[in-house]
């Protein structure tokens with residue numbers, strides 16, 4: 001059956017109106033907490049992710065730190081504790097323990113307990129393979145707020161991307177155990193050309209398992225991801241994801257969070273924002289409110305942007321983030337199409353994609369369907 005342009009256009013308008021009124025009704029929740037200004041993960045005042053080890057039991061095709069074996073120079077327990085204490089000086093920070101596989105680190109519960117004792121909101125980002133009922137209860141008792149479990153497809157496709165058979169079933173066990181233990185659970189989903197058609201099934205599955213949120217990221221060709229750069233999404237495919245979110249979000253209780261700063265520019269361009277909601281989007285948060293620390297203590301701008309700014313073995317984290325380079329991000333001293341774009345303030349382009357494509361974190365985002 002085919003439809004006239006007029007009928008299609010009316011349907012599209014209806015979908016947009018539904019999203020807009022849904023957003024109006026839910027804006028307090030939608031923009032609450034770690035979503036304010038979100039282009040990626042964001043939390044005020046800071047969102048600090050520490051990759052506690054390079055050790056991993058999987059071989060994910062897109063791993064941004066090419067995890068495998070533990071590095072020889074990883075931070076010791078004492079160095080980790082003192083880093084956490086330093087970060088706590090910043091205020092109510094969101095602190096993410098990630099990896100590699102964070103749960104392979106022997107002192108992980110000691111580190112988590114210390115962070116939660118300092119009133120940080122703690123998330124553990126994991127592939128889920130090591131979480132059973134017992135581990136989920138330990139995470140809950142250690143004060144963890146939420147667990148982010150990687151989920152790139154349903155069944156075999158997830159196993160293929162993650163490089164080990166049986167990974168999907170273990171991730172499902174982890175989700176069920178975490179929900180049972182009273183933890184919030186969200187999916188970290190990375191989309192490439194090979195799983196873009198899975199997105200709808202992933203949302204169905206999240207609904208079934210009562211997952212709270214899905215962070216929908218796109219492949220950035222860093223780490224092992226460089227070897228599969230041919231499956232990175234085009235601008236039009238990114239737009240396809242945004243349209244999917246607009247259509248699907250009003251129908252699901254699972255929060256769909258795009259990890260892409262252009263989402264806000266897209267909502268603005270499509271006239272889907274109220275304009276009076278009082279929230280300021282800042283798009284890409286790298287080096288502004290988001291920081292990523294590698295297992296050896298190197299401080300990067302974000303997990304996908306491997307640009308070392310300092311090392312916490314040499315200088316406290318709270319000193320490193322005062323580095324002048326961050327001013328350029330805060331002031332949006334971006335070049336090319338992003339620099340001339342009317343959405344620069346609310347988007348800013350993905351600095352990681354710019355770095356991967358041009359070797360400069362201040363270059364234009366090479367993947368943008370809005371760029372004229």
Ligand code: SF4
Pocket residue numbers: 261262265337338339341342343344347348349350365367368369370371372
């Ligand atoms: S050109 Fe850059 S700032 Fe403008 S919408 Fe695209 S990615 Fe964002």
Ligand code: SF4
Pocket residue numbers: 039040041259260261283284285286290302303304305349350351352353
């Ligand atoms: S660099 Fe890209 S992946 Fe990192 S925070 Fe910015 S938009 Fe997100």
